[in-house]
Amino acid sequence: MSASMDIVSVGESAAELLAALHAASFSRPGDESWSSRAFADVLRMPGSFCLLAQLLDGADAQPIGFCACRVAGPEAELLSIGVVPDQRNRGIARQLIGRSIARCRAGGARDMFLEVAEDNPNAQRLYRSLGFHQVGRRRGYYLRLAESRVDALTMCLDLS
Numbered sequence: 001m002s003a004s005m006d007i008v009s010v011g012e013s014a015a016e017l018l019a020a021l022h023a024a025s026f027s028r029p030g031d032e033s034w035s036s037r038a039f040a041d042v043l044r045m046p047g048s049f050c051l052l053a054q055l056l057d058g059a060d061a062q063p064i065g066f067c068a069c070r071v072a073g074p075e076a077e078l079l080s081i082g083v084v085p086d087q088r089n090r091g092i093a094r095q096l097i098g099r100s101i102a103r104c105r106a107g108g109a110r111d112m113f114l115e116v117a118e119d120n121p122n123a124q125r126l127y128r129s130l131g132f133h134q135v136g137r138r139r140g141y142y143l144r145l146a147e148s149r150v151d152a153l154t155m156c157l158d159l160s
Contacts, residue, residue, distance in 0.1 A: 003055045003056060003057040003062075004055070004056050005053060005054070005055055005056070005064075005092065005095075006053070006054055006056050006061075007051050007052065007053050007054075007095060007096060007099055008051070008052050008054070009049060009050070009051055009052075010050050010051070010052045010066075011043055011050075012039075012040045012043040012044060014039075014050070014052065015036040015037070015039040015040040015043065016036040017052075017063055018034070018036070018039040018050060018052075018066055018068070019033070019034055019035055019036040019038070019039055021052075021063055021064075021065065021066050021082060021084065022034045022039075022066070022080065022082055024082075024084045024085070025065070025066075025082025025083055025084055025085070026082060032142065032143045034080060039068070042068055042070070042079060043068075045070060046072075047070050047071040047072050047107065048068070048069070048070040048071075048079075049068075049069055049070075049100075049103060050066055050067065050068040050069075051066065051067045051069075051096055051099055051100060051103075052065070052066050053065035053066065053083070053092050053095070053096055055087075064083060064084050064087040064092060065081070065082060065083035065084065065087065065092045065093065065096055066080075066081065066082055066096070067080075067081040067093075067096035067097060067099075067100045068080045068081070069100045069103070069104060069112075071103075071104050071107035071108065071109045073108070073109075074108065074109060074110045074111065075109055075110070075111050075112075075113065076104035076107070076109035076111070076112040076113070076159070077112070077113045077114065078097065078100060078112060078113070078114035081093055081096060081097065083096075093123075093126060094126065094130070097126075097130060098130075101130075101157070101159065104159060105159050109159050110158070110159050110160045111156055111157065111158060111159060111160075112132075112156065112157045112159055113135075113154060113155065113156050113157075114127065114132065114154075114155050115138060115141060115152035115153065115154055115155075116152065116153050116155060117141075117142050117150050117151075117152060117153075118137075118150055118151040118152065118153055119150050124153065124155075127155050127157075130157065131157050131158070132155040132156060132157045133155060133156060133157075134153050134154065134155050135154050135155065135156045136153075136154035137151055137152070137153055137154065138151060138152040138154060139151050
């Protein structure tokens with residue numbers, strides 16, 4: 001039997017799993033990662049949600065990615081997304097974002113924002129292919145190894 005993928009909504013009780021996935025997804029030495037407390041805090045905020053991608057093989061479910069978002073009135077924000085390295089380039093992030101966009105639209109959002117590291121061209125390509133465009137820059141937003149900082153590009157997608 002071959003494995004299939006499923007995407008499910010998870011809540012605050014999945015905070016430790018989400019923190020482990022975040023750490024595994026952002027695997028460059030020195031990169032910041034979200035703690036389980038950070039995920040729990042985000043998921044307690046009104047309008048927040050997190051989707052979990054998992055491989056299903058019989059009764060087993062292997063978590064392989066996540067997408068955390070928040071809707072606040074007419075605006076949504078993709079807060080964090082990650083896919084474990086051995087599952088990348090299989091369309092998982094695209095599916096997670098697609099489901100998140102649909103949920104944000106259903107929640108009344110007309111625009112979706114995100115930040116992406118300037119040194120992450122693969123993610124930038126993915127976001128652009130989905131219709132996001134750059135609307136700003138946050139200098140020194142991401143912390144890297146040896147306390148170095150990398151700019152974040154702020155991107156937006158019109159959901160209307």
